[in-house]
Amino acid sequence: MRTIYKLSFVAFSAITLQSCIATKDYQKPEVWNNASFNTNTVVRDSAVQQVVAWRDVFTDSILQGYISTALENNLDVRTALENIKQAESYVAQGKFGYLPTFNVGANYTHSVNSINTQFGRILGQRQRLDQFDITGSLGWEADIWGKITSRKLAAEATYLQTVAAHQAIKTQLISLVASNYYNLLALDAQKQVALKTIENRTKSLETNKALKDAGRVTEVAVKQTEAQLLSAQALLLDIDNNIKVQENSLSILQGLFPKEMERSSFDGQQLAVNGVEGVSIEVLNNRPDVLASELGFRNAFELTNVAKASFYPTLKLTASGGLQSVDFEKLFDPTSFFASIIGGITQPILNGRQIRTQYEISLSNQEKAFINYKQTVLNASKEISDALYAIDTNTKKLVLKEQEATAYSTAVQYSQELLNNGMASYLEVLTATESELNAQLNIITTQYNLWNANIQLYKAMGGGVE
Template sequence: MKILFKSKFLLLGMVALSLQSCFVAKEYKRPQDVAPPKDLYRTDELPQDSINMAEVSWKEMFTDPVLETYIEKGLQNNLDVRIAIQQILAAEAYVKQGKAGYLPTLSITGQVTHQELSNNSQLGSFLNGTNDQYEILGNLSWEADIWGKIRSNKRAFEASYLQSVAAHQAVKTRLISNIATNYYQLLALDEQRRITETTIENRQKGLETTQALKEAGNVTEVGVKQTEAQLYTAKAILIDINNEIRLLENSLSILLGEAPQNIQRGELDDQKITTNMEVGVPMQLLKNRPDLIAAEYNLINAFELTNVARSNFYPSLRLTATGGFQSIDIDKLFDVNSLFATLVGSLTEPIFNGRKIRTQYEVAQSQKEQAALNFEKSLLTAGKEVSDALYNYKANTDKIDVKSMEFRAYSDATGYSEELLKNGYANYLEVLTARENALNSQLDLVNARFNQLKAVVDLYRALGGGWR
């Protein structure tokens, strides 16, 4: 009988192994409706080819040594980056769990049972009212992956892990972009502060000149007060600039993973980005942009979990073995006669279970569709960000030229009007207007230079640069 039972058990095992090739699980294929269209970018100015600035390392992209130091420090200390690393470690643990799904489970249990029995019962009268039993059990169980459930679970865990890796890369890309943008903005504010301080000095001297002209009868007290008001306007602008600098230094310090502090930096005129503005082709976004990579891995994870939910409709084949030592006398627990073993092969098909399996499958299908839509949305957003950065760069490059000519015109107008005023040929209101326009134009010119640098950084990030 033992030989016959073993033969049947081995036959059941062979059948289980042969059925593993009959997978119900489907293979993932990228949906056609999320493939990047050729016109994803609005590139009116730049040609599209295979060259892509996103493939340039950030160390080559940013040439300011101070900025490079801050980026390096941020990548090491930033808390968001460190959180993302912990998420990778957690996902890696699930990957190991998925790989172990093919292996049998084994557990060992030690158990002592004491029973107080009725003396009037059949068993109680035989055992004098008490019963003690000692057991050491080993349980071995293995489920055949007939429908690909275990394989799909494994792939889902792997996709989740790769999604966390891509998310970590996306955090690095955003961090580098934010550090560079904040750094350039600080340089722009420094330049605006220098301009404003120079303006305050000139207006202080202008106020003294206006008071002298009033004493000479060339201007009225109204002119003096208007000059004085312009001086206070410049001082108020300086207060706002200094406040913005402090707040921006605090923000950059947090990005570096440090407490708010003073930020050492270079000058705006020294910033040179020599990397060519090459955007490549839209298909490259799927391998360069970490957020798109993460979105697709999220879709793969949802797809594989749909396979898992589908496999629950089919019967599961499980092989179970239980064995160990069992004795009513602890001294004889490890005796040969205390050995026992049970071998079970089971095939389970769900029939009625309160619609749980159907619900799980429908939810999984819905989540897969959501993941596909999020993937498509992320792709369209990426195309918009690339297009926006290109247009911002072109607009601010043109604006720099226009604002430079505007400032020169206002500067000349200021000089001419002041000269005419001294000779009594100009209205003092013209002088005040020319001065105010010259200051605003110069501040706008600095903003345009900053926005041009920011557009390059935005384009670099939008194309997926920075994480390499």
């Protein structure tokens, strides 16, 4: 009965001391003060904007197929999934931190004493002794200062961080696949311009040779036209090379060996992220990388709690019991049962400064995690600002480039007519045709830049991964 009273006292002490939690409650760090976007676009101060599913943003059916394949096969995504599995195991382990440990062991001991010891001299002979035992041991540590709870919360934060990192990788992957795909469409369009230019310059070369035979132009004009034709043919080779490189990149993103990529046409593509009406600063909460960096800070915060709790006493209960006998036949006899229970509190005093060092390192890691979180938020706001401004700039620039191309096309037509009537030099024709080619290529480049700016805005706003 006295043993029961003592155990009750120890248990009551554990429950009472648990009210003396030494750890702090987590609070989200303040890094949003004066947050803003440097953009001409209206910034909304409404509630958090909902992310748009990637299928609603990228409506090209072929592109959707490539994105689905990449999300399933990409090696970075698969690696992130393994990180999640590892974190899940640590979370499951943390949930068992409140439970006692229990071990069972079976032992056989054979001992022979020395005759030259004091006990051996008394016996005057060797004594051989066999002993059999089956022992179970149980240990339990009371979470007085919140150390076990903080360790559990740290594991949960790490798990959620790996999930957010997985989402960030998928958002980045979707953006890369879309950017590569639209770049391929732009290269295809530039290839068509190059082929049309080669066709036109081949005809111009033939025309100039005829004009030379008629004495209307010199050999210089013929050679200049030939040089322009060769330049266009070299441009076509560069475009073909870039197409192959882009197809290889798109294949690797899908976890496939390099191969030719099917795609639709450049014309008729529609891609616009809903940022025209304004973007709320709260949209940063949608970004998985921002969430991951905050959870990294949460993990460091909880580990600091663990380190701080190590300064305080530890209350442990240990118990062991089982069967023990020198005769195997009597091992399972009721008289072979034994048991012991120990309850104690241990206060660390001198430990080579290990606890304080660990606490100081934990504080430093917590500050580093906070700095990383703040830097992530700053970078996120910059990315949104950059994307919004790029959309605005390229939208206006596309109109100007189309007008420029129209003007150069008219100039080519006029200069060729003037040349045929002997009222202009061939240098004017060469200048106009070269400028027309560059203008047509620049339209395609500007259109791709506009698409890519929308892709970057989609990514900067957190993406839309299921």
